[in-house]
Amino acid sequence: MQIEFKGVTHTYQEGSPFQSTAIRDVNFTVSSGEFLALIGHTGSGKSTLAQHINGLLRPTSGQVLIDGEDIHSSGYSKKTLRQKVGLVFQYPEHQLFEETVEKDIGFGPRNLGLSEDEILERVQEALRKVGLAYDEFREKSPFELSGGQMRRVAMAGVLAMRPEVLVLDEPAAGLDPMSREDMLQLIRSLHESGTTIIMISHSMDDVARFATRVLVMKKGTVAMDGTPADIFLHADQLEEMGLDVPVICRMNNDLRRLGLPLPEGIYEEDALFTALMQLWKGGENHAS
Amino acid sequence: MLRDMTLGQYYPVKSPVHSLDPRVKILLLIAAIVAVFMAGNMLAFLPAAVYIFFACRLSNVPFNMLLKGIKPLRFIIIFTVVLNIFFLPGEKVWLDLGFAKITQEAVMTAILYALRLVLLVMFSSLLTLTTAPVTLTDGLERLLSPLSKIGFPAHEMAMMMTIALRFIPTLLEEADKIMKAQSARGADFESGNLMARAKAMVPLLVPLFVSAFRRAGDLAMAMEARCYHGGKGRTRLHVLKMHKNDWLAILSMAVLIACVILIGRL
Amino acid sequence: MENRIFEVENVSFAYEEAEEKAVQGVSLSVPEGAFYAVLGQNGSGKSTLAKLLNGLYLPTEGKVHVCGLDTADDQNIWEIRKQAGMVFQNPDNQIVATLVEDDVAFGLENIGVPTAQMPERIEKALSDVDMLPFRDRAPHTLSGGQKQRIAIAGILAMEPRAIIFDEATAMLDPQGRKEVFAAVEKLNREKGITVLWITHFMEEAARCQYVYIMEDGRIAMEGTPAEVFSVPEKVQALRLDVPAAARLAHRLRQAGMPLKEGLLHPEETAEEVARVCRLNSKA
Structure with a gap:
């Protein structure tokens, strides 16, 4: 499945004195199997862009195409669209509402008009994917779970739609370090099992570790588009935009500035560790 | 929306x-x-x-x-x-x-x-x-304050109004977000007869109430931490x-x- | 003996319906002017501890003293809250008024500051957190970091000796987190306000003077950041992490690179690594 943005512009409250353009002439294509990180300053238009992917927002001009079809053309079914593209908002646990975990996760499939058997199967599958035991959790109220568990249930509610593309807005926001790591590993495993991931993130360290491609937004336009290695090579440009650079990337740049002959653009801990050990051992050999 | x-x-x-x-x-x-x-x-x-x-x-x-x-x-x-x-x-x-x-x-x-x-x-x-609504509330409070002698909660009413005014934009924004999130799971808020539509509001209203209660709890705690203890002995920034x-x-x-x-x- | 702002002695606390205690036998002590951190995962009891520190909760066992005042004594409660303000996690849920300036006034109104003194104190508090230009704005038009700075100004105006930050940056973006932390560091440095910084962000804890790590309601580890983070295995066993620079330094040292102990920040680590590597190639 392929998602294509063609000259997409979105203006909020057009024609009113409060009108503001959140994204402007955005063009890009995402193919199946990518792990795309969407980064940018708050207010750069990331969330607006994300809400265009499954048609929650309609472009003021331009087109959003899925497999070549305009999702806002009259023949395109919204139901199919919602099924294909799942959207997990920031703090998704704030949208839980049913009495039991099972019912809440079943909400999406039920809206699709599936049979009870099919719904049950999907609920079980979704819970398994997020790492919660069906028998233990099905009867629980979503409101009596821990923060991390609530978020998993909310994720399961979207996964039960069996989306081919999952759009996540800051999925790890507000979680403590270990829940955060669990959540990111969960997303990685979804990616590995074939789901296309589009993830909005403020954490460059997460982006560096998981993304296969990075889209940098700046004032509503796409400022950079490339692999993490490409993007973090331009650390100075990112910093100019008020964005962070992964800690490792910053240290690598510091070390190069201090005169160590390290390659440009290292942004992973393992890579820097290996490079430094080589350098140090090399120095030792050289001396002896 | x-x-x-x-x-x-x-x-x-x-x-x-x-x-x-x-x-x-x-x-x-x-x-x-x-x-x-x-x-x-x-x-x-x-x-x-x-x-x-x-x-x-x-x-x-x-x-x-x-x-x-x-x-x-x-x-x-x-x-x-x-x-x-x-x-x-x-x-x-x-x-x-x-x-x-x-x-x-x-x-x-x-x-x-x-x-x-x-x-x-x-x-x-x-x-x-x-x-401005807040000024109006303020005026009402002052006008009604003589009634507090006979037990009318003039200050409390005004404080309630102010907090409501403060949180309306926040809750509207939240409602918008919840609606979008449920739409993304295939919820339909727009079609169907009156009954169907009322029923469709449940996935919006329950989270909104839960959130309002959570906010109320947080706010009460924050107000207490800032020494709020009712209208007694309070001074005012704006004196009419x-x-x-x-x-x-x-x-x-x-x-x-x-x-x-x-x-x-x- | 130097002045102690917070003195917690063997305190336990249980919520009404709960079987287990949220805080168990905790003792800690924060001197005046210090910048201390409490670190822990969600549910470790760190937020409960915060609320015990200004009398929002009262200990079921043990004693809490704030500026020498016992929180269990009813008479002290307003003085304690005036001396030790508190900033909470959610920026939206602690602003009461519809205008920035009115919100900063809220605490002053509560403690009965005369109207004539208010404008000056509000102005000063807002300018201390660089928010003076926003005095006429409605809170919902501000960013998360700006809202938190308004919350800080609201407390500053009351002229406290200490501020407790209960995960005040957890819901902010990196930019907001940086601006709030920088504002707090400045208050500590320039005004000598005692700070107790409760967080789960390692990078922030690493910049404090002393760290308490909580786990299951108890204090599991304590020490300077350099001491605490020099044993990553122990910190990770508490379901926490170590700042990336400290982690890398630790790995390099274990692999034989003779780095000095106590490296925490990226800049100092880079310098030390560069020094050692250069030494090696020259030798």
């Missing part, structure tokens, strides 16, 4: 009317209502109409905005007029429909009532257009003081009432 809704109808410009003491404005509104009710014939509305026109000019609020306030009430006004025309008794019959007679007196009374309603709405709109303009406004209202009474006697 929901975010497009504007809050209240305060029209934020600077003017002598805007800067009047809110207590004075509330009392003047009450006086104006009394005046409009005292007006016994149509001629007596004239000074009131002139008054509202000039007050509006002075407030820098476009006259259209005042008229807009009438729009939501048009059905009530039409309803009153129709009821009066058909069911008020009178001498001079204009039209006999068999089941009811339309008389000259009835038509005149109906018009009188309609004009009265229109004027009432315009006076109240002028107050809400020129007074009467200025020259406030006295002038009161004087002008007195003149209006006098005119209405005089013309009504003619």
